[in-house]
Amino acid sequence: MKQSLHECTLADLESFSPKQAPLLSHMIFRENALNEHPNLSSKLVQKLKEDFQLTLPEISQVHESSDGTYKFMVRFSDQLEVEAVLIPFHRRYTICLSTQVGCAMNCQFCYTGLQGLKRNLTAAEVVGQYLVVSNWWKDKNTEALMPNIVFMGQGEPLHNAEAVKRAIEVFTNPHGINLGQRQITLSTAGYLPGIKKLTDFVPINIALSLHSPFEDQRTELIPINKSYPLSEILPPLLELGKKKKKFLTLEYLLIKDFNMSDLHVERLSELFSGERVFFNLIPFNPFPEARFERPDPVEIDLFKEKLVSKNLRVMVRTTKGDDILAACGQLHLEKLRRTKNANG
Numbered sequence: 001m002k003q004s005l006h007e008c009t010l011a012d013l014e015s016f017s018p019k020q021a022p023l024l025s026h027m028i029f030r031e032n033a034l035n036e037h038p039n040l041s042s043k044l045v046q047k048l049k050e051d052f053q054l055t056l057p058e059i060s061q062v063h064e065s066s067d068g069t070y071k072f073m074v075r076f077s078d079q080l081e082v083e084a085v086l087i088p089f090h091r092r093y094t095i096c097l098s099t100q101v102g103c104a105m106n107c108q109f110c111y112t113g114l115q116g117l118k119r120n121l122t123a124a125e126v127v128g129q130y131l132v133v134s135n136w137w138k139d140k141n142t143e144a145l146m147p148n149i150v151f152m153g154q155g156e157p158l159h160n161a162e163a164v165k166r167a168i169e170v171f172t173n174p175h176g177i178n179l180g181q182r183q184i185t186l187s188t189a190g191y192l193p194g195i196k197k198l199t200d201f202v203p204i205n206i207a208l209s210l211h212s213p214f215e216d217q218r219t220e221l222i223p224i225n226k227s228y229p230l231s232e233i234l235p236p237l238l239e240l241g242k243k244k245k246k247f248l249t250l251e252y253l254l255i256k257d258f259n260m261s262d263l264h265v266e267r268l269s270e271l272f273s274g275e276r277v278f279f280n281l282i283p284f285n286p287f288p289e290a291r292f293e294r295p296d297p298v299e300i301d302l303f304k305e306k307l308v309s310k311n312l313r314v315m316v317r318t319t320k321g322d323d324i325l326a327a328c329g330q331l332h333l334e335k336l337r338r339t340k341n342a343n344g
């Protein structure tokens with residue numbers, strides 16, 4: 001199969017022709033076409049058409065939620081599918097992208113973790129996923145701005161670090177999709193070999209799925225914490241934040257009677273007081289076979305206030321798309337379940 005132009009960075013396009021790279025970027029990423037143009041050499045267009053392809057993945061399903069969230073199943077040429085979610089957030093939409101089909105991390109609160117890893121996505125597939133969803137959105141809303149990106153869908157992005165790094169370089173090409181570094185957030189479960197590679201990435205926002213400050217309890221939720229404990233992953237992540245002058249976002253699932261005690265507040269304060277971190281509290285989004293429960297709003301407020309009283313920066317994320325199972329991996333499993341039921 002021919003290589004995709006969707007994984008070409010600006011530097012790659014400049015290697016074909018420094019002068020024509022900006023126009024090529026516009027055509028590939030804004031128009032998804034390579035046409036004759038008075039400012040492009042016909043020979044170069046011909047050569048690129050012979051050597052590369054511009055095929056995008058397909059959207060196989062769209063589910064709309066009552067809160068304005070859309071969830072998509074995106075199908076690649078080998079018929080495997082991932083999910084992408086378009087979420088209304090502040091003034092523009094954000095697309096939650098997948099980076100792998102399935103996931104090897106086996107987090108206990110996540111449906112995708114139950115499926116295991118099928119394969120990595122290529123950089124072109126990550127970019128293609130963004131383009132089909134944002135094109136779909138632009139067809140509905142001609143005035144829509146290019147959506148921001150969070151890498152929080154299926155897969156551990158740093159377990160597929162090379163492809164994700166390349167895709168981020170494509171997203172930030174100023175002549176193509178033209179997202180700013182602050183418009184992209186990568187969330188990791190704490191895969192240390194990938195964390196070590198972050199120093200070579202364009203400096204985007206980084207989020208860590210923390211969920212507990214205690215090693216044993218975190219391992220219970222995120223099994224890779226056994227191989228890569230907090231004691232090893234926090235120093236490089238906090239150091240990176242200092243170096244790049246960025247806040248590290250700490251994603252913290254709020255689970256009833258599990259990780260919201262005063263002991264948790266004390267330990268979080270010991271670990272993070274004075275650090276450039278920001279807590280994103282996420283009330284657990286229950287799914288059919290989940291062994292955890294969502295806390296009630298009073299418990300959520302109390303936990304938040306206790307963290308604030310320790311001078312930690314905190315916000316509570318309102319869960320979008322509950323009615324279409326928008327938490328990572330859930331739509332896919334629902335579909336599998338329905339298929340299984342249909343087959344008896």
Ligand code: SF4
Pocket residue numbers: 103104105106107110111112113114153154155156189328329
């Ligand atoms: S939460 Fe993310 S890293 Fe963990 S199993 Fe699910 S997809 Fe993988």
